Amino acid sequence: xxxxxxxxxxxxxxxxxxxxxxxxxxxxxxxxxxxxxxxxxxxxxxxxxxxxxxxxxxxxxxxxxxxxxxxxxxxxxxxxxxxxxxxxxxxxxxxxxxxxxxxxxxxxxxxxxxxxxxxxxxxxxxxxxxxxxxxxxxxxxxxxxxxxxxxxxxxxxxxxxxxxxxxxxxxxxxxxxxxxxxxxxxxxxxxxxxxxxxxxxxxxxxxxxxxxxxxxxxxxxxxxxxxxxxxxxxxxxxxxxxxxxxxxxxxxxxxxxxxxxxxxxxxxxxxxxxxxxxxxxxxxxxxxxxxxxxxxxxxxxxxxxxxxxxxxxxxxxxxxxxxxxxxxxxxxxxxxxxxxxxxxxxxxxxxxxxxxxxxxxxxxxxxxxxxxxxxxxxxxxxxxxxxxxxxxxxxxxxxxxxxxxxxxxxxxxxxxxxxxxxxxxxxxxxxxxxxxxxxxxxxxxxxxxxxxxxxxxxxxxxxxxxxxxxxxxxxxxxxxxxxxxxxxxxxxxxxxxxxxxxxxxxxxxxxxxxxxxxxxxxxxxxxxxxxxxxxxxxxxxxxxxxxxxxxxxxxxxxxxxxxxxxxxxxxxxxxxxxxxxxxxxxxxxxxxxxxxxxxxxxxxxxxxxxxxxxxxxxxxxxxxxxxxxxxxxxxxxxxxxxxxxxxxxxxxxxxxxxxxxxxxxxxxxxxxxxxxxxxxxxxxxxxxxxxxxxxxxxxxxxxxxxxxxxxxxxxxxxxxxxxxxxxxxxxxxxxxxxxxxxxxxxxxxxxxxxxxxxxxxxxxxxxxxxxxxxxxxxxxxxxxxxxxxxxxxxxxxxxxxxxxxxxxxxxxxxxxxxxxxxxxxxxxxxxxxxxxxxxxxxxxxx
RNA sequence: GCCCGAGUGGCGGAAUGGUAGACGCAGCGGAUUCAAAAUCCGCCGCCGCAAGGCAUGUCGGUUCGAAUCCGACCUCGGGUACCA
Numbered sequence: 001x002x003x004x005x006x007x008x009x010x011x012x013x014x015x016x017x018x019x020x021x022x023x024x025x026x027x028x029x030x031x032x033x034x035x036x037x038x039x040x041x042x043x044x045x046x047x048x049x050x051x052x053x054x055x056x057x058x059x060x061x062x063x064x065x066x067x068x069x070x071x072x073x074x075x076x077x078x079x080x081x082x083x084x085x086x087x088x089x090x091x092x093x094x095x096x097x098x099x100x101x102x103x104x105x106x107x108x109x110x111x112x113x114x115x116x117x118x119x120x121x122x123x124x125x126x127x128x129x130x131x132x133x134x135x136x137x138x139x140x141x142x143x144x145x146x147x148x149x150x151x152x153x154x155x156x157x158x159x160x161x162x163x164x165x166x167x168x169x170x171x172x173x174x175x176x177x178x179x180x181x182x183x184x185x186x187x188x189x190x191x192x193x194x195x196x197x198x199x200x201x202x203x204x205x206x207x208x209x210x211x212x213x214x215x216x217x218x219x220x221x222x223x224x225x226x227x228x229x230x231x232x233x234x235x236x237x238x239x240x241x242x243x244x245x246x247x248x249x250x251x252x253x254x255x256x257x258x259x260x261x262x263x264x265x266x267x268x269x270x271x272x273x274x275x276x277x278x279x280x281x282x283x284x285x286x287x288x289x290x291x292x293x294x295x296x297x298x299x300x301x302x303x304x305x306x307x308x309x310x311x312x313x314x315x316x317x318x319x320x321x322x323x324x325x326x327x328x329x330x331x332x333x334x335x336x337x338x339x340x341x342x343x344x345x346x347x348x349x350x351x352x353x354x355x356x357x358x359x360x361x362x363x364x365x366x367x368x369x370x371x372x373x374x375x376x377x378x379x380x381x382x383x384x385x386x387x388x389x390x391x392x393x394x395x396x397x398x399x400x401x402x403x404x405x406x407x408x409x410x411x412x413x414x415x416x417x418x419x420x421x422x423x424x425x426x427x428x429x430x431x432x433x434x435x436x437x438x439x440x441x442x443x444x445x446x447x448x449x450x451x452x453x454x455x456x457x458x459x460x461x462x463x464x465x466x467x468x469x470x471x472x473x474x475x476x477x478x479x480x481x482x483x484x485x486x487x488x489x490x491x492x493x494x495x496x497x498x499x500x501x502x503x504x505x506x507x508x509x510x511x512x513x514x515x516x517x518x519x520x521x522x523x524x525x526x527x528x529x530x531x532x533x534x535x536x537x538x539x540x541x542x543x544x545x546x547x548x549x550x551x552x553x554x555x556x557x558x559x560x561x562x563x564x565x566x567x568x569x570x571x572x573x574x575x576x577x578x579x580x581x582x583x584x585x586x587x588x589x590x591x592x593x594x595x596x597x598x599x600x601x602x603x604x605x606x607x608x609x610x611x612x613x614x615x616x617x618x619x620x621x622x623x624x625x626x627x628x629x630x631x632x633x634x635x636x637x638x639x640x641x642x643x644x645x646x647x648x649x650x651x652x653x654x655x656x657x658x659x660x661x662x663x664x665x666x667x668x669x670x671x672x673x674x675x676x677x678x679x680x681x682x683x684x685x686x687x688x689x690x691x692x693x694x695x696x697x698x699x700x701x702x703x704x705x706x707x708x709x710x711x712x713x714x715x716x717x718x719x720x721x722x723x724x725x726x727x728x729x730x731x732x733x734x735x736x737x738x739x740x741x742x743x744x745x746x747x748x749x750x751x752x753x754x755x756x757x758x759x760x761x762x763x764x765x766x767x768x769x770x771x772x773x774x775x776x777x778x779x780x781x782x783x784x785x786x787x788x789x790x791x792x793x794x795x796x797x798x799x800x801x802x803x804x805x806x807x808x809x810x811x812x813x814x815x816x817x818x819x820x821x822x823x824x825x826x827x828x829x830x831x832x833x834x835x836x837x838x839x840x841x842x843x844x845x846x
Numbered sequence: 847g848c849c850c851g852a853g854u855g856g857c858g859g860a861a862u863g864g865u866a867g868a869c870g871c872a873g874c875g876g877a878u879u880c881a882a883a884a885u886c887c888g889c890c891g892c893c894g895c896a897a898g899g900c901a902u903g904u905c906g907g908u909u910c911g912a913a914u915c916c917g918a919c920c921u922c923g924g925g926u927a928c929c930a
Contacts, residue, residue: 002884040930080930153928164928212850216925219849292926296847345847427927434928503928542924545850550927581923652858652870656851658923660858668871675885714859718869725869728886790865795911797865835910841864845910 003677005641009754012768013113021770022115024071026531032068033532034060035512037540037548038075041101041123042082045108047582047661048541050633051649054751055579055713056539057114058650061750062708063536064115065774071532073515074109074116076102076123079439080504081164087470094438095466098125108634112642113753115770120518124440124507129514131461132523133506134443138454139562140190141444147189148452151431154289155183159473162435168289175473182286187433188442188500192554196221196425199553208575210656213545220546222426224248227410228333229419231259231309234318240267243309243321246332246422250413251405252339254392255360257350259309260302260324262334268323271305278305278323285325300349301325312418313394324349330428341375361388364399368392430551432503435475437468439501447488447495456489462497475499508548509555512538512572513565524564533569542578542656549576577711580658582649584629587615598628631661643752644670650713650751672721673755676748679727680741680759687733696726697740698781704747705777713751720748738763746775791816792843793825801842809836816842 016022036056039049053074060072083094102123110118122129140146154163158176162185167174192199200221203214227250230242243259261268263285272279281303288294302324311317319337326345327336340350341359350357362371362380368391374380382388384402396408413419433442441462443455455462465483468476477483477499488495510523516532517525540548556572559565565572587599589609599615609615636645648669653659703719723744730737741763749756749769760769784805789812791799799821803812813834816822826846833845 037930042930077930082929162928165926166929168928216850220925220927222849290928293847296926298847430927436928504930505927508930541930542851543930544925546925547927548930654859657859658852662858662871664871665858671884672870678885715869718860721869788865792864792911795864795909800865833910835864837864840862841911843864843910 003674003755003758005643005673005754008758009111009113009642012754012757013111015757015768016113016115016770019768019771021768022070022072022117023119024073024117024532025069026528027069029067029069031071031532032060032063032537033071033516033535034063034537035073035515035535035539037538037544038077038508038511039105040077040080040082041098041105043101043104045105045633047584047631047633047649049109050112050645051582051659052539052541052579053109053112053114054646054649055577055655055711056537057112057116057646057753058708058713058750059537059539060115061753061770062774064770065746065749065772067773070115071515072114072116073120073518074114074118075121075511075515075518076105076125077504077508077511078102078123078125079501079507081166081436081438083438084436084470093466093468094470095125095464098123098438111637112633112646115753120515122514122518124504124511125438127461127463128519129507130440130463132514132520133440133502133510134455134460134462135457136510136523136559136562136564137443137502138457138460139564140558141454143558143562145191145194145558145561147191147429148186149189149429150184151187151189152182152290153185153435155181156473157181161473161475163289165289165291168291168294171288171294179287180289182288182290185433185435187431188444188498189429189431190554190558192430192551193425193427195554195557196223196427198557199427199550200425202553202571206571206573206576209573210576210578213542213549213576213578216545217550220427220550223423224426225421225423226250226406227413227419228422229312229413231312231319231337232315233321234308234310236267236307237270240270243267243335244333245335245337246424247337247339249339249342249402249406250409250419251390251393251395251402252342252360253311253337253409254313254394255339255341255358256311256319256337257340257346257356257358258320258322258338260322260327260336260338260349261305262327262329263323263325264329265323265327265334267321267335268305271307271323275305278303281323285323295326295328298325300345300352302349302353304353312413320355322353331426332424340379341371342379342381344379344381347375347379358392360392361390361405364389366391430503430505430554432506433500434503435478435499436501437464437470437476439504440507441477442498442500442502444498445486445488445495446498447491447493449493450488450490450495453488453490453495459489464501477501505548505551506555509551510559512552513556513559513569522564523559526564526566529564529569530566533565533572535573537575537577538573539577539579541581545578549573577655579655580653582661583658584631584661586629589613589615600628636666640666640670641673641754643673643755647673647717647752651717652714654714655711672724673752675728676724676744676759677755679724680745680762683737683741683763684733687737688731689736690730690732693726693730693732693740694736695781696723696730697743698777699723700747701743701775701777702782705774708750716747717751720744723747735764743775745769746772787839789839790841791819791822792841793822794846795843798822798825805839809838812836812838812842816844 034056036052060070064070078098083098086097087094154168156163156173156176158178163173168180172179200223203218226246226248228246230244233241263282272282302322305321307321308318309321338346340346340357357375359371359375362374364387366389371391387399387401390398395412396405410421443462445453447453465480484497484499486495486497512535513524517528557570560567560570589597633645648666700719700723704716707716742765745756745759756769786802787805788800788802790797799819801815831844831846835843
């Protein structure tokens with residue numbers, strides 16, 4: 001009888017449901033909280049979801065077998081732009097679109113047989129979640145964690161609307177195609193920058209996180225020590241007798257060639273008010289989007305204001321003041337001094353505008369002329385740890401490292417009273433205001449008499465109005481006839497609701513805490529949160545390495561501060577694993593105009609379309625609808641069963657790396673699972689014991705256990721292949737063989753739980769394998785009596801010897817020297833050196 | 847631009863600084879079959895008759911020994927604060 005996954009999988013899913021196997025319970029077992037980043041309900045599940053949730057399921061089922069009380073929940077990151085885009089494009093309401101997608105995706109996810117406690121499911125757009133998130137907002141506001149200030153947004157001057165970065169294509173609005181401008185709006189901010197030092201320092205304790213993520217976060221927070229000082233101005237407008245500057249390279253101060261202001265600097269704005277030339281330039285600087293990428297890669301523009309400032313080390317030395325588009329008001333003081341000899345960007349700027357490029361230092365031993373010649377060709381930017389020779393230094397020795405020179409410069413500035421050491425962080429406050437409909441309303445009202453007033457908690461939730469339209473650009477909340485009209489919670493007078501909604505990153509910054517008590521009347525239930533937090537293992541894409549994870553770390557701290565989480569939960573994720581993407585080949589042809597046309601995998605056979613046209617095959621690209629290289633998991637599950645999809649997603653590629661979906665791979669997975677089923681189905685009733693097979697089973701227990709612990713599911717899969725081959729070859733039968741098959745079922749259960757139940761049942765397992773305790777390897781079964789050592793001669797493998805496992809090094813040496821091949825290579829001479837690494841290798845240095 | 851990764855047979859990959867290519871796919875050969883599918887067994891980095899040589903993106907370095915550590919570069923990918 002061949003294996004029939006369709007029948008088997010639904011049967012076991014019903015059995016698990018009936019037994020309540022995955023209901024998370026607070027009991028006497030130690031707890032384990034495993035969480036995968038929850039999905040955005042885009043419409044259908046994709047292979048990336050299958051991969052992500054299968055990995056989490058392996059961990060959840062494995063920990064359950066090891067005796068943990070496991071919490072493994074699922075929910076929906078349900079607010080966001082795509083729902084509004086769908087409403088604009090196809091009509092309908094974002095709410096209906098979202099909940100419809102959730103229903104579809106839940107129906108697609110459940111057949112995967114994930115060990116999820118579905119009773120905890122919620123969507124972030126649920127009224128209840130909105131209510132609790134607004135309660136958190138009010139608590140944070142009261143605790144001083146929220147502020148309001150001005151920030152720049154992308155402005156589409158034709159559609160008269162704010163654009164997300166994603167909606168700016170090559171500097172133009174995606175619908176209007178009009179050049180985008182930067183515009184200032186007053187926005188709500190979480191004061192994450194107050195936590196810069198704390199968030200940076202605590203990274204050291206996150207030993208369960210990948211080093212690369214910790215490094216990325218540390219660089220993002222961007223702590224720097226530098227000097228803040230001021231240039232005295234000459235004939236500047238009233239109130240601007242000084243320009244405040246921050247620099248991380250005060251040692252290059254005598255190499256200064258200009259001062260540059262951000263176009264948004266107060267002095268630049270004051271000058272622009274009276275000088276049309278400066279006003280026009282500032283306008284030009286505001287062209288383009290707000291992304292760091294756009295600003296950093298865009299053309300560097302500058303304008304000489306005609307003003308000058310005095311150099312702090314020499315009052316007679318005057319520097320020109322420029323306005324430059326690459327100086328950001330958000331970082332430092334919004335003004336810099338240009339040191340073109342030792343900064344690529346400043347060098348480019350000085351070269352473009354004919355400004356001097358005086359060297360501050362040169363390579364060790366250079367004189368001033370040599371150093372100037374060196375930097376004339378290009379900026380000289382050695383590592384700060386490298387020793388250089390200062391030709392225009394003012395503090396410390398002539399020969400010193402950049403680090404030492406920076407320190408010395410700060411000491412001199414502080415001693416002489418013209419500057420002070422300042423520590424700055426790159427991390428900016430988290431702007432959460434969005435001029436959009438489909439998000440959590442910010443629970444605040446604007447009162448003519450009282451100003452900005454928090455909504456009172458008994459009026460929560462502030463829900464979105466449902467009678468909105470998306471036929472014109474802009475925020476429907478702004479133009480709704482009545483929604484914003486309300487009364488002031490403080491004075492009772494007429495007031496207007498805040499029409500901005502919250503960034504969807506807010507929703508995803510605390511959902512892990514909500515899962516611990518998803519129906520509580522407060523954001524968390526402290527008894528539940530105290531029990532279940534922290535997330536023991538968090539799993540998701542590397543694309544979230546910075547923003548989502550940093551915001552969540554901040555949010556957990558804010559929730560601790562406002563009493564919603566225990567102190568121990570301020571780092572909410574004990575361990576993090578970042579998995580790779582699922583990719584697929586892209587099939588492309590070009591139309592008459594040479595534009596690319598993409599084709600679905602099912603329309604391509606042997607590199608040709610049905611009409612015989614050859615397609616270009618672009619290997620290994622991220623699955624995306626527009627490239628038509630999406631493989632629908634539903635088709636795979638229908639055709640092969642969930643276990644095949646799960647097995648393939650875990651096979652071959654290491655979890656942290658991208659995996660390419662191939663039809664051949666899926667078929668191979670199905671084939672193997674069929675073979676395992678036959679092994680169980682065709683076990684002879686009688687037969688002998690086979691000690692070699694028992695050893696192979698214990699070897700497999702050890703290998704699979706180590707592989708799962710190390711998140712190397714591909715290696716766990718390989719170990720199971722090896723065990724299956726051993727079973728197939730073994731002459732054993734009867735109970736000894738069934739015992740090994742039961743071990744195999746247990747080892748496979750986290751990965752292919754349905755097939756594992758079948759094999760377990762066929763091999764005489766008691767109850768369900770989902771309830772069986774994880775097998776233990778017998779250490780005595782794992783050691784071999786003898787070991788084969790390769791013999792290298794001068795690092796090249798030339799021979800090998802097999803010796804008892806515990807043979808003494810001296811005896812091994814004697815055997816090696818007696819070896820024919822070694823004798824031949826030594827040619828009678830004594831070896832210069834003989835290295836014996838016990839149990840590993842021998843190297844003869846001739 | 848800046849920050850962070852990754853690069854190993856025809857393909858996915860394995861390998862505490864210690865036998866490069868575990869395990870699998872594809873391919874080739876065989877068994878079974880009237881035949882095929884399915885299944886099972888064997889071979890399988892490149893060059894060479896062989897001895898041997900060459901091989902982990904490129905170029906250097908450290909080491910008895912480097913895929914692994916260090917430096918420079920190339921290519922691809924992620925992030926770049928309003929995509930999620």
